[in-house]
Amino acid sequence: MSSNGDHDADVWIGLGMAEAAAGTRIVPAPLADIVQGGRRIRRRRLTVVGAVALASVVALGGGALAQLRPAPTGSGSATALVPAAAPDPAAALAKRDPLRPARTLLAEGTTNGHAWKVWRAIWPLAPKERAYEQAVALWQERSAYDPRLTRPTEEFVRQYWQPDSDLVNDYVEVDGVRQGHDSGGSIVADGHISEQASRQTTFGAGMLGHYGKDDPGPFFPAEIGLVDLGPRVGKVFVTWSDGTRTEVPIVVVPFSPIRVVALAQPQDKRSTLWEFFDQDGQKMPNEGTTLFR
Secondary structure: OOOOOOOHHHHHOOOOOOOOOOOOEEOOOOOOOOOOOOOOOOOOOOOOOOOOOOOOOOOOEOOEOOOOEEOOOOOOOOOOOOOOOOOOHHHHHHHOOOOOOEEEEEEEEEEOOEEEEEEEEEEOOOOHHHHHHHHHHHHHHHHOOOOOOOOOOHHHHHHHOOOOEEEEEEEEEEOOEEOOOOEEEEEEOOOOOOHHHHOOOEEEEEEEOOOEOOEOOOOOOOOEEEEEEOOOEEEEEEEEOOOOEEEOOOEEOOOOOOEEEEEEOOOOOOEEEEEEEEOOOOEEOOOOOOOOO
């Protein structure tokens, strides 16, 4: 994925991710004793506009809905995603520690008998003098799951540090075990999105667990697609090749202006149309989303 320019995704792709936590909370980043394993995700960038990251999940297995459960809302079997409570804007942002990521359970489901969860962690915007410290913390975590990742250099981090961007990582657990095919990038920080950017429909799209000829898979029970949305998007629909139309739940991630949707690709159909509507029900332009075609 990308943000604030074409190079951001590649700059931050090797920085790291922390172990899953329950719900949405802020915790210190563990820097040791992380189970090693996994390999780096292959990611397709379908659009490169503004700041991006990705999130949320729907599970479809064997060509039919295996089980769809959004992140728990305290009622056991929820049927719709409920946006997390917004933090106190000024106070929360001012006190955020760049080494204490906010983690959000985006969604969970069961496909072919395997339970999976998708998580997002937002690592707060670090001042330039702490950017390298933060980059190393992310690398230490993520490299435990992908040993091929190279430790970032201080010169590299300082060169590509962005004064308006958080770091973001999305990752998957399967049957309670974190998987190695996660994703990393930068995302516009809360309070830094411009008026023009806030009017965009989408900021990018990609897949977790995607594989190609040189990276065979699958890696997860379901191949999960994710789309970053502008803050004005209110509804998202996908039309499939069999004529069915699905509304995809939108997740509001705390400490981030970017809203997100995700779904697992059905095994027996492909997408033919993505539609986006604002919070007043007016149709918004599709700015290039073609996920699962």
